[in-house]
Amino acid sequence: MSSPVATPPSPPSTPSTGAEPVRVQRSLGARILSRPEVGSLAAAIAIFVFFFAIAPPFRTAEAFSTILYSASTIGIVALGVALLMIGGEFDLSSGVQVTTAALASSMISYQFSLNAWVGAVASLVIALAIGFLNGWLLIKTKLPSFLITLSTFFMLQGINLGVTKLLTGAVATQNISDLDGFDSAKAIFAADVDLGFVNVKISVFWWILFTLVATWILLRTRTGNWIFAVGGNQDSARAVGVPVAKVKIGLFMGVAFCAWFLGQHLLFNFSTVQAGLGVGNELIYIVAAVVGGALLTGGYGSAIGAAIGAFIFGMTTQGIVYAGWDPNWFKTFLGVMLLLAVLLNLYVKNSASRRK
Amino acid sequence: MTDTIIEHADHSLEVGTPLVEMEGVGKTYGAIRALEGVNLTVNAGEVTCVLGDNGAGKSTLIKIISGLHPHTEGTVKVDGAEVHFGSPRESLDQGIATVYQDLAVVGLMEVWRNFFLGSEIRKGRWPGAPLDIAAMREIADSELKKMGIFVKDINQPIGTLSGGQRQCVAIARAVYFGARVLILDEPTAALGVKQSGVVLKYTAAARDAGLGVVFITHNPHHAYMVGDHFIILKLGRRVLDKKRSEVSLEQLTAEMAGGQELAELAHELKR
Known part of the structure; x- marks a missing residue:
């Protein structure tokens, strides 16, 4: 069918170099090593072995269940944050969004004496609206997400304390465990699951489920392709027809959803919420995502990595206690892990963009 | 590759019908x-060459046609219907x-x-439908092979390819998805002589398949090899608009270089 080609008689289907170069399929090992979560997996194994060796209480199934629970409370939001970071943005308001979602749910159902589920659903709407607002402001103003979400962070922090004090006269919400629907909501968000030999909080299973869903979205769907693209090169992504604004707003709403979920877990687990909670956690979520291989500049990272990052946190917070050390050392560990992770990621990015 | 162009070209195209018409189009940034x-x-079936120096407005012009920036003055029509691309x-x-300069x-x-x-193949139309990864790998691979590009591994990050290879991937993509109009923004700028030749052959092949081609360049030699119509822009204005029959390569080169200005410069630098 190349007959209508008038100019050159020979169709340009042969390579200019002549012979066809040999196709190289990278070895399995090389392909595994190029995954974002490899560094964090190695770190997780090393830390596990370390605490396993030095802290005898660490070796029990109960301890492992506690570690997983601790990891899940970080990991659920870290997952949303990791996706957002792959999409090239930050959310500094994620920590206080958790508290906002818990407070909204608790106060709406308590103040109006409603079913606990009504509060939970209303709180979801509020959370998604906050996420939407973050994303929408980012798109409209073109300001860095750091500034936008820092503003949201302060606003929500103030609202959390102000509104709680206004309605309850204290800095914590009333106990809602007598409300209708509380038990069924607790069963969903905060149940203990008996595995026969050990009890595990249901949040652990939700965390694992969310991680699997997010991994599938990232690697196997068009949305995932677009998330990597808007983070890797926003202008290029737009030029080939990726709806950048929708993807980014969606990612902020994803973080808001995760924050809402953790907020409901905390509320139905403890029946009451402290209004000042959550401040500082946004950085922990970011660190978990970065330790798990997400690049601060976007376009690279993984959901499994964020889960491993959260698991490292869970192991260390609990491991330090099991080892009988002063828990204040935790922050030092945090700093060291972050530095190592950033150095590793830098190395990965450089080698990925180098010619082979 | 030429097969690809013919395969994907819109068969209802008739040579000579205007696909994109721009009238009095202007753009202000603040x-x-x-x-x-x-x-x-x-x-359709013609190559329109847009020539001009750096900052002449070539890129702005194609950004309007490709929907990156909406125009602020004049009218743009596609198939006779007025459009105002928002994205x-x-x-x-x-x-x-479009093949963009920055690829x-x-x-x-x-x-x-x-x-x-941006044009992913999916196994279904519902929002979470999985990508058809095997098909996409195969098509991308064979399209690149047709163009003479042999990447070591179709799964390697595109950042690891050379500039020329990346250029070819961008062109192969545009040819694969562009059924009616193909816009090439400085496609030969980053390429060697041989690869430039390949690009010019595709440009001609696209024209012969009935596509409308917009070829942006600052190289009048390349333009004259494939062009049917030449437009020279200078500081955002059109300074020349001629059919191939009305202009010679010498005229084009002289006009591109600034004509009178070049003569003056030659005089000034006379040794």
């Missing part, structure tokens, strides 16, 4: 006027594909993901 009163018609998606949906690739993503970015 107080800066990048483009003013430009008329341009892209006909590149709208332009792509009309069968207009519009995402360095950390795999070659095949870049090839299909």
Whole structure:
């Protein structure tokens, strides 16, 4: 069918170099090593072995269940944050969004004496609206997400304390465990699951489920392709027809959803919420995502990595206690892990963009 | 590759019918006027060359056609109907594909993901439908092979390819998705002589398949090899608009170089 080609008689289907170069399929090992979560997996194994060796209480199934629970409370939001970071943005308001979602749910159902589920659903709407607002402001103003979400962070922090004090006269919400629907909501968000030999909080299973869903979205769907693209090169992504604004707003709403979920877990687990909670956690979520291989500049990272990052946190917070050390050392560990992770990621990015 | 062009070309195209018509089109960025009163018609089966120096408004012009920036003055018609593209998606949906100067690739993503970015093949139409990864890998691979590009591994990040290879991926992608109008923004700028030749052959092949081609360059020699119609822009205005029969390569080169200005410069530098 190349007959209508008038100019050159020979169709340009042969390579200019002549012979066809040999196709190289990278070895399995090389392909595994190029995954974002490899560094964090190695770190997780090393830390596990370390605490396993030095802290005898660490070796029990109960301890492992506690570690997983601790990891899940970080990991659920870290997952949303990791996706957002792959999409090239930050959310500094994620920590206080958790508290906002818990407070909204608790106060709406308590103040109006409603079913606990009504509060939970209303709180979801509020959370998604906050996420939407973050994303929408980012798109409209073109300001860095750091500034936008820092503003949201302060606003929500103030609202959390102000509104709680206004309605309850204290800095914590009333106990809602007598409300209708509380038990069924607790069963969903905060149940203990008996595995026969050990009890595990249901949040652990939700965390694992969310991680699997997010991994599938990232690697196997068009949305995932677009998330990597808007983070890797926003202008290029737009030029080939990726709806950048929708993807980014969606990612902020994803973080808001995760924050809402953790907020409901905390509320139905403890029946009451402290209004000042959550401040500082946004950085922990970011660190978990970065330790798990997400690049601060976007376009690279993984959901499994964020889960491993959260698991490292869970192991260390609990491991330090099991080892009988002063828990204040935790922050030092945090700093060291972050530095190592950033150095590793830098190395990965450089080698990925180098010619082979 | 030429097969690909013919395969994907819209078969209803008739040589000579205007696909894109721009009339008095202008664009201001705040107080800066990048483009003013430009008329341009892209006909099916013809190559329209847009020439000009750096800052002449060439890129602005194609950004308007490809939907990256909406125009602020004048009218743009596609198939006779007035359009005002709000996003590149709208332009792509009309069968207009662009190879951008900066190539519009995402360095950390795999070659095949870049090839299909924004036009992914899915196994279904519901929102969470999985990608047909095997098909996309195969098509990207074979399209690149047709163009003479042999990447070591279709799964390697596109950032690991050379500039020329990336250029070819971008062109292969545009040819694969552009059914009606193909816009090439300085496609030969980063290429060697041989690869430039390949690009010019595709340009001619696209023209012969009935596509309307807009070829942006600052190289009059390349332009004259494939062009049917020549437009020279200078500081956002059109200074020359001639058919191939009305202009010679010498005239084009002289006009591109600034004509009178060049003569003066030659005089000044006389040794």
